[in-house]
Amino acid sequence: MGIFGKRNKGKDALEQADQLMNKGLSGLMVKGFVSKGHRELMNQSLNTAKEAQLAASGALPIIATAKVLSVVDTGKLINFDPIVIVTLDVRETSGAVYQKTLETLVSKLQIPRVGDQVGLGHHPANPAELIYMGLISQ
Numbered sequence: 015m016g017i018f019g020k021r022n023k024g025k026d027a028l029e030q031a032d033q034l035m036n037k038g039l040s041g042l043m044v045k046g047f048v049s050k051g052h053r054e055l056m057n058q059s060l061n062t063a064k065e066a067q068l069a070a071s072g073a074l075p076i077i078a079t080a081k082v083l084s085v086v087d088t089g090k091l092i093n094f095d096p097i098v099i100v101t102l103d104v105r106e107t108s109g110a111v112y113q114k115t116l117e118t119l120v121s122k123l124q125i126p127r128v129g130d131q132v133g134l135g136h137h138p139a140n141p142a143e144l145i146y147m148g149l150i151s152q
Contacts, residue, residue, distance in 0.1 A: 028064050035060070063092050065137070065145050066119045076133035076147055078106040080114070082126045088117065095122050100146065104134065118146035 034040045035056060044053065080102035090097040101115045126132055126149060133147035 028060060028067065032057075032060055059090075059092055062097065062119045066095075076135055076150075078104050078134040078144060079150060080104040080132050080134055082128055082130045082132060083113070084128060085126055092119055095119055096125065098125070100126060100132075102132065102134075104144070114144065116144070116146055120146070121148075124149050 035044050035053070048056075082100060083103055084101040086099040088097045088099060097117060097119050099115060099117050100120075101113065103111070104114050105111050120126060131150045133150050134144040135147045137143035137145045
């Protein structure tokens with residue numbers, strides 16, 4: 015918050031939210047007033063938003079492409095962008111082909127539809143997992 019300490023103007027909003035929820039006096043208050051299940055959901059949403067931010071910034075390379083087989087809305091929103099469950103027909107650059115289901119945040123302006131091509135990248139924390147990178151123009 016910066017009331018008594020230094021102001022971090024360059025600090026990322028997601029990092030600020032993470033600190034407010036999990037550290038210091040505000041983190042202690044969140045632990046006291048919010049149930050563990052709801053705190054886990056809030057942290058999961060923060061992690062999803064961080065992944066989407068990494069993917070949108072171009073910091074991660076696309077290592078696979080996929081054709082969208084189905085899209086299901088979960089009813090969850092982060093900053094008015096929906097979280098959807100996407101079933102994909104994945105084709106990695108190594109030649110491997112398989113189906114995968116992801117729960118991911120998508121832009122409300124670019125919600126994938128059946129038949130669209132999307133890019134996938136390695137999850138920064140777990141390289142064995144793939145994350146949604148967005149639509150690929152054909």
